[in-house]
Amino acid sequence: MIPSLILWFTLLSIQSIQAPAPSLEEQAIESVIRQQLDAFTFNDDEEAYRFASKQVHQKFSQDQYAEMIRADYPQITKSLRASFEKIHLDDAAHAIARVQITGFNHKKVTAEYRMIREEEGWKVDGLAIIPVRASAAPDPPLLQEIQSVIRRQLDAFKKEDYKEAYRFTSTSFQKQFSKDRFETMIRARFPEMARAASTRIGRAFLDNARATVELDVTGLNARIIAVEYRMVFEEEGWKIDALTLLDPLRRF
Incomplete structure (x- = not known):
């Protein structure tokens, strides 16, 4: 009886410290970002462009968008892995996702994705690389x-x-x-x-x-x-x- 109780309490403890499962919205946002990363990695510019927002489409053609991403974000265009640090929903139609991305050169960057919900679902509306913070505050x-x-x-x-x-x-x-x-x-x-x-x-x-x-x-x-x-x-x-x-x- 005692071993069974120990096992039960152990399982209960493990369950209690597990991180909460991501919401359906967070899962949808993560899926869009991962699919776009995969598309860039396999040089499928058309597919990657499909995950960009209408606002992005108005500003950049497919070729311009792909060229900009390749020039400014090499880790994103050729990524090995992505680890999601935080997804914050500003409201029902806007969200910010922070993702640590490891490129083929094994260099890690933290990217901030600005997401927007459109008729077809979540889309990438903006992207920025977050600089590594210094340990000291400015003078x-x-x-x-x-x-x-x-x-x-x-x-x-x-x-x-x-x-x-x-x-x-x-x-x-x-x-x-x-x-x-x-x-x-x-x-x-x-x-x-x-x-x-x-x-x-x-x-x-x-x-x-x-x-x-x-x-x-x-x-x-x-x-x-x-x-x-x-x-x-x-x-x-x-x-x-x-x-x-x-x-x-x-x-x-």
């Missing part, structure tokens, strides 16, 4: 300079001056988003930022000409959201290259 003067850009953009949001807010975004960002689309995205997906009552700067990491800053934003509705800014240094100074809504309970 105080440099951090103040980066924070100043973020706060000036938030001030522009408060004044509903989206033309001014758009000015603080990077060249790469502006190639992906027009000013009108930028305004629509902020109003729809980041309403707390459009009307922020208060902000608190969190952790900051510097990697040469790139930086990552975490920010807690309290909206006028008293709701608090956690946001990650990815910054890039350009000729005119620091610019906002990407913006991600984080899980407030467990940040990436």
Whole structure:
């Protein structure tokens, strides 16, 4: 009897520490990304392009898309394996997936996929390589300079001056988003930022000409959201290259 009880408690303990199974939405998102990675690996540009969003199709032809991915993301076009670190659903139609990808050269990169749900299902709407974070925070003067850009953009949001807010975004960002689309995205997906009552700067990491800053934003509705800014240094100074809504309970 005692051995049976020990076995039962052992099985119960193993089950209790297992990670929760991914949701159906997370499984669907992972499937799309894996299928696109496989398509790129086997040089099936047509199939890879099929998993891109309508917005991507409007900006890039199939050949342009494949050429861009091969030039900018060699680990993605020839991958050995992919490990999903986190999938965060912003809402019913938008999600962010972080994936560690190992290329044929055995070099690992962390990719952030911006996903959007369309009529046919989840599609890849954007892609960025996340820089390796340095162990130390930026020097105080440099951090103040980066924070100043973020706060000036938030001030522009408060004044509903989206033309001014758009000015603080990077060249790469502006190639992906027009000013009108930028305004629509902020109003729809980041309403707390459009009307922020208060902000608190969190952790900051510097990697040469790139930086990552975490920010807690309290909206006028008293709701608090956690946001990650990815910054890039350009000729005119620091610019906002990407913006991600984080899980407030467990940040990436």
